[in-house]
Amino acid sequence: MNDHHMTDPGRTIEMDLGADGHTDRFLKIVNHVSRQNISMCWHCWTCGGGCPFSQHMDLLPNQVIRLIQMGRGEDALRCNTIWLCVGCHTCSSQCPNSIDVAAVMDALRQLAIRDGITAPEMDIFRFHKYIYESIERHGRLNKLAAMVQFKVGSGRLFSDLQSGLKMITRGKLEILPQKVADRDELNRIFTHYDRRRRSFDAHE
Ligand code: SF4
Numbered sequence: 001m002n003d004h005h006m007t008d009p010g011r012t013i014e015m016d017l018g019a020d021g022h023t024d025r026f027l028k029i030v031n032h033v034s035r036q037n038i039s040m041c042w043h044c045w046t047c048g049g050g051c052p053f054s055q056h057m058d059l060l061p062n063q064v065i066r067l068i069q070m071g072r073g074e075d076a077l078r079c080n081t082i083w084l085c086v087g088c089h090t091c092s093s094q095c096p097n098s099i100d101v102a103a104v105m106d107a108l109r110q111l112a113i114r115d116g117i118t119a120p121e122m123d124i125f126r127f128h129k130y131i132y133e134s135i136e137r138h139g140r141l142n143k144l145a146a147m148v149q150f151k152v153g154s155g156r157l158f159s160d161l162q163s164g165l166k167m168i169t170r171g172k173l174e175i176l177p178q179k180v181a182d183r184d185e186l187n188r189i190f191t192h193y194d195r196r197r198r199s200f201d202a203h204e
């Protein structure tokens, strides 16, 4: 078995290259959900070099990719990197192998939510969930409802109350949700997404 170590101050992951029977399965699932070919990553570190949030991440983006290649799904789904990623696509635009790293991070968030894996950054996890639910329901983000859900979920109901009220009086936060006119189209998008989810469940 070959053991390598990727080192960076504060971050070390064991590069265990001894593949086990589960390695392919997790890699295939993430490839399918993200529509990427993660095996193409040659670990040039370009993605981490350009990432504006890398200094706060417990693993660099390519280290997360390495965990996927190694089939270490649980480790990949438990790191804070996938929740700190804001999907800015800086990494995706710079990858010499055209891997859309932001799409990989998004796929990992979906898988973590599906598997009920607790995020190390629970506030970001909740924020992601409420925004997703608002868009699924209305086709638009209802900021006020998402904010209230977030406050209740995090137990910090009255923090930022003053600025929230100011935003409402200045018309920055709408009280009633805006809804897309074409509900059928919205339902088709989410049905398509559910079908994709079922198809990646079939990989297991
Ligand atoms: S930039 Fe692309 S090839 Fe380089 S480490 Fe990141 S994902 Fe891998």
Ligand code: SF4
Pocket: 047, 050, 051, 052, 053, 054, 061, 084, 085, 086, 087, 088, 089, 090, 091, 092, 101, 102, 105
């Ligand atoms: S998309 Fe995510 S991982 Fe990529 S550069 Fe932006 S924040 Fe970093």
